[in-house]
Amino acid sequence: MSERFDPKIVAFFCNWCTYAAADLAGVARMKYAPNLRTIRVMCSGRIDPQFVLEAFARGADGVLIGGCHPGDCHYISGNYKCLRRFKLLKRLVQDMGIEPERLRLEWISASEGDKLRQVVNEFVATLATMPPLNLPKRFVEWDKEVAILREQVDAAHAQEEQQEVSTHA
Amino acid sequence: MPEKPKIAFYWCASCGGCEESVVDLAESILDVVAAVDIVFWPVAMDFKVKDVEAMPDKSILATMINGAIRTSEQEEIAHLLRRKSQYIIAYGSCAHLGGVPALANQFSREHILEYVYRKAPSVTNPAGTVPQPNWKDDGHQVTLPEFRHVVRALDQVIDVDYYLPGCAPSPKLLAAAVQALLKGELPPKGSVLAPDVALCDECPRKESKPTEVSFAEFKRPHEVIADPNLCFLAQGLICMGPATRSGCGAACITGNMPCTGCYGPPSRIKDQGAKILSSLSANVAAEDEKEIERILSGIPDPVGTFYRYGLARSLLRRRVDLKGNS
Amino acid sequence: MENNGKQPRIGVYICHCGFNIAGTIDVNAVCEYAKTLPHVALARTYKYMCSDPGQEMIIADIAEHHLNRIVVAACSPNLHEATFRGALQRAGLNPYFFQMVNIREHASWVHDDRAAATAKAKDQVRAAVARVQFHKPLERKRFNVEQSVLVVGGGIAGITAALEIANSGKHVYLVEREPSIGGHMAKYDKTFPTLDCAACILTPKMSEVREHPNITLWTYSEVQEVSGHVGKFHVKVRRKPRFIDEDLCVGCMECVSACVYKEPKFEDEFNEGLGKRKPIFMPFPQAVPPVVTIDPETCLKFKTGKCKSPCATVCDRKAVNFDQTERIEEIEVGAVIIATGFKAFDATRLPLYGYGIYSNVYTSLEVERLVNSSGPTAGDIVCRDGRKPKAIGIIHCVGSRDKKTNRWCSRVCCMYSLKLAHLLREHTGADVYQFYIDMRCPGKGYDEFYERLLDEGIQMIRGRAAEVTDWTMTPEEEGKLVIRVEDTLSAYVRRVPVDMVVLSVGMEPAEGADEVRRMFNISCSKEGFFLEKHPKLAPVETATAGVFIAGCCQGPKDIPDTVAQAGAAAAHAVALLDKGYVEIEPNTAYINPDHCSGCKSCIPLCPYHAIVFDDGLKKARIDEALCLGCGTCVASCPSGSIIQNLFEDEQIFSEIDEVLSNV
């Protein structure tokens, strides 16, 4: 890759720890890379593996999950459920050909604004060394093989209709 | 006497089981068969594509297409039938979701051809011949359908009106679908013609499932003799029932095998595999990372386990690092 | 899409927040962009959206332009979501037809690149516009508030809070881990800067606690389990057996005199180990409650079973009860104040200063006891080796402002070191040296106190002491401890020989703070002190509604600040109780019974046991009163049959799709 590329990251942050840490980083005016698009959930336990796959399928280069440290979940144990899902999801995603580094889970407490900054910068740096994932583009590419036929069919159909119109006229 | 409604059947990348299920059915709905004209059914009757091409557009009431779409020929016929039919029904897991053939979406086309024609232990092919879409032989141009890179569900190639899920669809559901067709009492376009509740709802073992199931270990069906009355999940055997539509009458469960998910997910779910993964792993009985990993290692092949029938219609569709066109 | 039968008409507002946002993000570009998004009826920017005119603008627009959805891109929803929802409500719109976009904390404040920050703002606004279309009208649930408060920790913070609340007529449960309330303050002789006698101001308050009809005091007790939520916390308190019936004991101490140990033999915790106590003891004469406690670790009856127990015989009130067992009290309270204080830094962690190696090295807390007229030496300053010190060195910042131990400043050590310098000099006439990095004496009368000490002839040496050693170089140093330091004001390395060294140890989170924090579901800052909801605007509240913090558990501070916080926490608790009800965010989950298959997978996942299996319907059901809205079950339901209000699948999917829709 010659050009510098700006990875797109979808971040799912739990309200009580990591979202608050991002607030704190803001209050402290810490600077970090502008690549995150953050989605707030109440707890990392709310993060459905479907959300992660959807984010990849829609074009994310990386997905960052942020929750409270083990034992610190505002809802007692949501982060353990998140961790368990993450463990298996990471394997699944890897089996599907997505580099495991693209999916990241971090425990960032409400006071760790600086950790948030570091994690984001590091994640962006890692993703920037990899080619863009850009699944929507890959899907289009895959589907070129059927698009050709579909276009032919549509064109033939249009032509016939055209003929019909002219015969009726 | 008014003309009988015309029905067609077609098969694409499938095992033939779905065809078998229609044959199985014939007896029980003889009156239905009597009520329709089967105008195209390559597996059972002799028709030519030309016959179909000659039909006026939309002259077939409904065509049931089973099997996934892997070749250019399947695509072409699907398009043709789409034009000639009022309703296209994706019949069975493969047409619905890609089915077992879509598991091939984990491998490249080259890898598959290489393996199937050269490397597989059962192959004797000293010349290493591999089928070619175009071949000149003795001055004659021979063609074969193109083997696509990607396995697709039917609706990834043509517009589909209804889905009859299952590997294969249960006779009950097929009968109900045909009745609805004939009476013109069809649900909204795009519907899956099976209950929108997961299998546990009709599973005979539901009662036996405790409310506090958590997994200290996952076992695979060949490793144990399953208790014939206890919910599989309570035995640590992965059952896809909770993430799979009902309508099969819990066929596999009744045969003492856990559900593998052939009816696909309920309408509220985008990705069947992700959802069962979420549920199973959340209930793993460990908080320690290493222990979590150990327990989850009891699921050695998450893709094959959770997407046995649904890979083509999953959110990622296919191993994303494989080439699309070459 | 639920929109009261109407097409969504969305109003989008982009806040400048003065220059806070507009300085980095092109708010006009974001606004123009918002106008192009589907269903956006109007978009505006404004200087301060949260101000009254900002809110009034939304209210007027709702009426005039028939808006039915509002998106505000401004600061964090944790600050102003409630503000804007209030505005919607006043405009007659359901307050949940609202979505906030955080373009300040999460964008303008953390990025320098104007184009990138603006692009981010656009993406997030687009996602909010998409999401808000799926919002549904919701109602906040109301619960009655239990009319009592739990105060955990009976130091000056807990005592003050308990009394304030009790005086307002509410009931207080005060739970203290030690046999007596009083906390650290009870150990001091005098308090800075006024040098008033600690006991004289604290003891009356302690007695007041004991006598107050609205206070239930449980000492020698700890909170074991907490469940429920603001307005109705269910708490289990474990009361350790003290083997004395508290209701019978009058504190006459006949039993203590009668004990088979004629002389006190065991380390006395209250005196920091400088004195001795018997197995049956009262920690200090003014202890509250004024009852004795038997320590089973040292009592012969428990250790050998062979003691004749003269203590029990001599007590004519029959208060001694060797069969006493642990008791669990279960209470329901509407609010909680945590005041578990601090722990002094363990000086053995810095062996360079010789604590535990040289007998004449003391911690400040020990010296507090030494100078105390009711302490182990009755206020006589005699070193462990029997020496009366002629030169004393006080080393500041031990375990504070030091990357190797604790990074933070403990705030009180400079001041109490001056206090101890004064008292030591007063008691001994010795030369007192202070080794300090900076003198930090902010506070009413504090700097004046510093000046007074300078006038008293205390020697101030600026520099972090390097070590304390008994390795002597000159005859004058012989038999003394030498403090080595670089005097940074005169720029040379000094060796100061002294008879006694006092280490001004800093403050750390109390023993067990972590368990307390987890039990009450609050966070802590990096150093382990409990985290307030907002460092400036909500210093005694926590992220958990109904749980307040006061005193040194929140961070190092002196007594005046501790008392002020305790008062503030009490006011919060009383206000909550007086209001009588709490409203809870409607972000709870529910199960659609037509969709649920009854697979039961969700049931074990709920941390609050809110999900039950309905044996009649054969489906799962969520008790909404118990659900706190974490969404864990929602993410797990394998058939997508659980819905979380405000965090519905389609709402979140629409956000994901839209933040990425320009990829």
Ligand SMILES: Cc1cc2nc3c(=O)[nH]c(=O)nc-3n(C[C@H](O)[C@H](O)[C@H](O)COP(=O)(O)OP(=O)(O)OC[C@H]3O[C@@H](n4cnc5c(N)ncnc54)[C@H](O)[C@@H]3O)c2cc1C
């Ligand atoms: C050496 C020294 C001298 C000082 N001198 C002065 C001075 O002169 N003037 C001044 O203004 N400040 C002084 N301070 C500061 C002062 O000690 C604190 O400001 C004050 O003690 C804070 O009160 P608190 O109630 O928050 O904490 P604490 O006094 O620590 O009280 C906390 C209480 O909570 C109890 N507790 C802890 N955990 C639990 C639990 N899990 N369950 C139940 N109970 C629990 C403890 O047993 C204790 O009784 C000095 C500090 C030190 C170290």
Ligand code: SF4
């Ligand atoms: S998990 Fe499988 S075995 Fe258990 S109740 Fe559901 S369908 Fe039946």
Ligand code: SF4
């Ligand atoms: S039990 Fe599952 S795998 Fe078996 S037929 Fe039914 S849906 Fe298909």
Ligand code: SF4
């Ligand atoms: S997980 Fe879903 S389907 Fe299963 S019992 Fe719970 S709500 Fe019903």
Ligand code: SF4
């Ligand atoms: S969202 Fe579900 S798991 Fe979370 S508290 Fe509510 S019922 Fe329990």
Ligand code: FES
């Ligand atoms: S609230 Fe942060 S992980 Fe549960």
